[in-house]
Amino acid sequence: xxxxxxxxxxxxxxxxxxxxxxxxxxxxxxxxxxxxxxxxxxxxxxxxxxxxxxxxxxxxxxxxxxxxxxxxxxxxxxxxxxxxxxxxxxxxxxxxxxxxxxxxxxxxxxxxxxxxxxxxxxxxxxxxxxxxxxxxxxxxxxxxxxxxxxxxxxxxxxxxxxxxxxxxxxxxxxxxxxxxxxxxxxxxxxxxxxxxxxxxxxxxxxxxxxxxxxxxxxxxxxxxxxxxxxxxxxxxxxxxxxxxxxxxxxxxxxxxxxxxxxxxxxxxxxxxxxxxxxxxxxxxxxxxxxxxxxxxxxxxxxxxxxxxxxxxxxxxxxxxxxxxxxxxxxxxxxxxxxxxxxxxxxxxxxxxxxxxxxxxxxxxxxxxxxxxxxxxxxxxxxxxxxxxxxxxxxxxxxxxxxxxxxxxxxxxxxxxxxxxxxxxxxxxxxxxxxxxxxxxxxxxxxxxxxxxxxxxxxxxxxxxxxxxxxxxxxxxxxxxxxxxxxxxxxxxxxxxxxxxxxxxxxxxxxxxxxxxxxxxxxxxxxxxxxxxxxxxxxxxxxxxxxxxxxxxxxx
Numbered sequence: 202x203x204x205x206x207x208x209x210x211x212x213x214x215x216x217x218x219x220x221x222x223x224x225x226x227x228x229x230x231x232x233x234x235x236x237x238x239x240x241x242x243x244x245x246x247x248x249x250x251x252x253x254x255x256x257x258x259x260x261x262x263x264x265x266x267x268x269x270x271x272x273x274x275x276x277x278x279x280x281x282x283x284x285x286x287x288x289x290x291x292x293x294x295x296x297x298x299x300x301x302x303x304x305x306x307x308x309x310x311x312x313x314x315x316x317x318x319x320x321x322x323x324x325x326x327x328x329x330x331x332x333x334x335x336x337x338x339x340x341x342x343x344x345x346x347x348x349x350x351x352x353x354x355x356x357x358x359x360x361x362x363x364x365x366x367x368x369x370x371x372x373x374x375x376x377x378x379x380x381x382x383x384x385x386x387x388x389x390x391x392x393x394x395x396x397x398x399x400x401x402x403x404x405x406x407x408x409x410x411x412x413x414x415x416x417x418x419x420x421x422x423x424x425x426x427x428x429x430x431x432x433x434x435x436x437x438x439x440x441x442x443x444x445x446x447x448x449x450x451x452x453x454x455x456x457x458x459x460x461x462x463x464x465x466x467x468x469x470x471x472x473x474x475x476x477x478x479x480x481x482x483x484x485x486x487x488x489x490x491x492x493x494x495x496x497x498x499x500x501x502x503x504x505x506x507x508x509x510x511x512x513x514x515x516x517x518x519x520x521x522x523x524x525x526x527x528x529x530x531x532x533x534x535x536x537x538x539x540x541x542x543x544x545x546x547x548x549x550x551x552x553x554x555x556x557x558x559x560x561x562x563x564x565x566x567x568x569x570x571x572x573x574x575x576x577x578x579x580x581x582x583x584x585x586x587x588x589x590x591x592x593x594x595x596x597x598x599x600x601x602x603x604x605x606x607x608x609x610x611x612x613x614x615x616x617x618x619x620x621x622x623x624x625x626x627x628x629x630x631x632x633x634x635x636x637x638x639x640x641x642x643x644x645x646x647x648x649x650x651x652x653x654x655x656x657x658x659x660x661x662x663x664x665x666x667x668x669x670x671x672x673x674x675x676x677x678x679x680x681x682x683x684x685x686x687x688x689x690x691x692x693x694x695x696x697x698x699x700x701x702x703x704x705x706x707x708x709x710x711x712x713x714x715x716x717x718x719x720x721x722x723x724x725x726x727x728x729x730x731x732x733x734x735x736x737x738x739x740x741x742x743x744x745x746x747x748x749x750x751x752x753x754x755x756x
């Protein structure tokens with residue numbers, strides 16, 4: 202067993218030591234004792250009260266003896282449809298507790314026990330099993346990110362190299378200047394695939410041009426949005442694609458160091474990534490003077506501890522720096538003042554995995570993968586009341602109806618589709634009209650008052666009470682609000698209460714209050730959580746007025 206001194210010595214030169222140290226104590230002892238927290242505070246010179254506030258902010262750091270072994274059951278929207286509450290009740294004697302969506306919506310219900318994820322529809326059926334591979338591509342569809350992911354041993358360096366892995370980085374180092382790589386990314390039209398949709402080339406150009414060194418590349422792998430599980434499958438089955446994308450980003454931006462910030466709920470993925478990074482270093486694809494070039498770049502793997510708000514880039518950076526993970530006020534932006542106040546490019550897993558195929562095949566090839574005026578593809582995580590849940594790589598501009606009915610097999614037997622969510626939960630709901638007419642691109646989805654975002658789509662058939670679904674969604678946002686700004690902190694609580702039956706007795710006044718709360722939150726919240734949460738109630742009122750009326754009448 203490692204002593205405290207051994208642990209501190211191991212991370213003495215780590216640029217983001219707090220979370221790795223806390224995890225090592227948590228793994229060693231099965232909990233974070235007061236003595237351990239005090240030792241960490243003294244070693245890292247963090248005020249004890251500040252560190253305690255940071256530790257208790259995260260869901261998965263236990264302060265109870267042997268608390269790491271207590272089962273945590275996912276009660277996300279899709280898992281609730283598949284018996285999560287019954288599993289939680291059946292494991293109550295073991296002290297089981299709830300956890301937010303754990304990213305297994307295609308294969309519910311996940312239960313974390315210690316460092317292992319079990320999945321199943323009942324306690325007796327829980328077992329450890331790997332992530333589901335993406336659904337096969339449709340005839341005539343060319344994939345970008347998923348093109349080789351189903352190949353045997355693709356997660357290994359040998360398997361990745363067999364599918365032209367690291368060819369893009371090699372080409373860039375031998376034949377292209379950083380500016381030429383940047384120009385290719387700009388021409389491709391690649392935009393951020395994590396939610397915001399900011400042009401990737403513009404972000405990298407801003408970091409490249411920013412004053413100050415060192416510069417950093419951060420991969421946001423904190424895939425915490427309910428209904429999203431696409432990044433997990435990339436990291437589990439094709440991790441080197443993301444690593445190569447990060448190295449290319451470092452080459453363009455002039456960065457020598459990168460970080461992968463991985464969500465806690467993917468412990469198996471952590472081991473896969475750690476092994477892939479070790480392989481890449483040993484083969485000279487990471488480290489000093491990569492492949493005998495003048496380019497140096499290495500990657501640190503940092504594991505989160507369970508906090509939805511850490512998917513927001515400012516919160517993520519604060520978490521890495523060992524601070525309380527509040528969102529940052531902007532400006533300044535991470536491209537000039539990111540990790541340790543230095544220029545930083547933050548991209549998500551899917552975005553980075555797009556980069557090597559673009560460099561290998563050309564920007565024009567990538568542009569041609571979309572439909573109409575759209576460039577490229579988008580990974581969609583599809584779950585819920587649909588025949589074939591899973592991950593799909595679709596050409597941007599594909600009709601939503603085509604995905605639901607032709608690719609994913611339509612509704613369950615005897616059922617009809619009623620609603621889908623967009624952007625996980627953050628985009629709210631789409632109803633009957635949108636299900637028939639919307640296309641999978643930002644322009645189309647935004648015309649219905651939502652956004653495509655990270656690409657999580659949860660499906661609800663006609664059996665579901667959409668007011669209750671909305672209440673559960675708002676309860677999630679209320680629980681995950683960091684509390685920094687009062688519009689989000691108070692607004693999510695008030696909206697949860699209203700969806701539970703409280704509020705003005707007159708329906709018109711109730712609706713007006715819901716809309717007023719939402720407008721205030723959207724206008725004044727500090728980050729995307731408070732801005733997006735009102736889309737749940739806004740879309741509920743818009744697409745399901747009959748259900749809202751029946752709910753108000755029955756209060």
